[in-house]
Amino acid sequence: MNSTASVVVFDVNETLSDMAPMGERFAEVGAPAQVAKLWFATLLRDGFALTAAGGNGTFAEIGAEVLRGLLADTGTGTDREVAVEHVMAGMAGLGLHPDVADGVRALRAAGYRLVTLSNGAARVAEELLASAGIRDRFERLLSVEDAAGWKPARAAYHHAASACATDPGQMLLVAVHPWDIHGAAAAGLRTAWINRDGANYPNYFTSPDYTVASLRELPEALGAPTAPATGRR
Known part of the structure; x- marks a missing residue:
């Protein structure tokens, strides 16, 4: 585990879940x-x-x-x-994007603590991850319903840091939304942007520390070993 972050914080809607349906x-x-x-x-x-x-x-x-x-x-x-x-x-x-389960398993195997932080309800993340068989890889499922406001407000990310008993600088926010990346960076977190569609990152937002096309690529980008794709959802 070579990244300075020890806790990986996942956005849920669109980052983990496929909202196309x-x-x-x-x-x-x-x-x-x-x-x-x-x-x-x-x-x-x-x-x-x-x-x-x-x-x-x-x-x-x-x-x-x-x-x-x-x-x-x-x-x-x-x-x-x-x-x-x-x-x-x-x-x-909803179900997971095809790259999520493998990436999650590899990050957890590499020793990272995994949590979610959603603007939605924690129960939605619970159902999503449980149905995919990876709920046990996550330490906590957090929602801004228990914070002072929604992401990208600083209070939302600091709520996650407090719940995990760690410093924001020890956390890595993973999201597909540039506004989420920007907010997390302003709150002191490291950031990773999943760019599945080859989009351009807005230059008015703080750039991510890492950019990957798939969650499967993130462990290697962080210096952790990767796991073979299983094809399981």
Whole structure:
């Protein structure tokens, strides 16, 4: 374990979970599948706004309310509350990206402590990791619901450091979202950006310490031994 960090902190939504099936949930209630991306972006915007104003809110509450507005605009024929319940339930049934399980196993085998830190509920991470058979690799599943605000606020990352009884400088945040990377860096964490799609990193955010195309590549980037791909989800 050659990295200066000893605790790897994973974002959950989109970083670990594959959210592509959420488009199908929208289509099933009569809304365009592409509205799923708008819904998630709007949900994050409003969660960030509450935090910036000194408040907080749960992912489920904000997500449901944003959905009501979007579904009203798209004019679906499904009863709105039934549609909201159907779409929100999809978050609990998502699977991992194909590269996640192997990367997680290799990092844990290399001696890193593994935790999650999500703007969503910890129970969603619990279901996601348990169904993939890797829940036992994680020491803690943390949520900003127990912090003073959402990521990328500094308080969210410091909440994780406090829960793990470590210094932020001993933690490495792994995420696909540049805004999460930027926030973690500002809070004193080291950072690793997973760029699965070959996107350009915004130059107005702090650059990540590590950039990898797959979580399978991260152990080697950190100087840890890699594990062979298993093909298991």
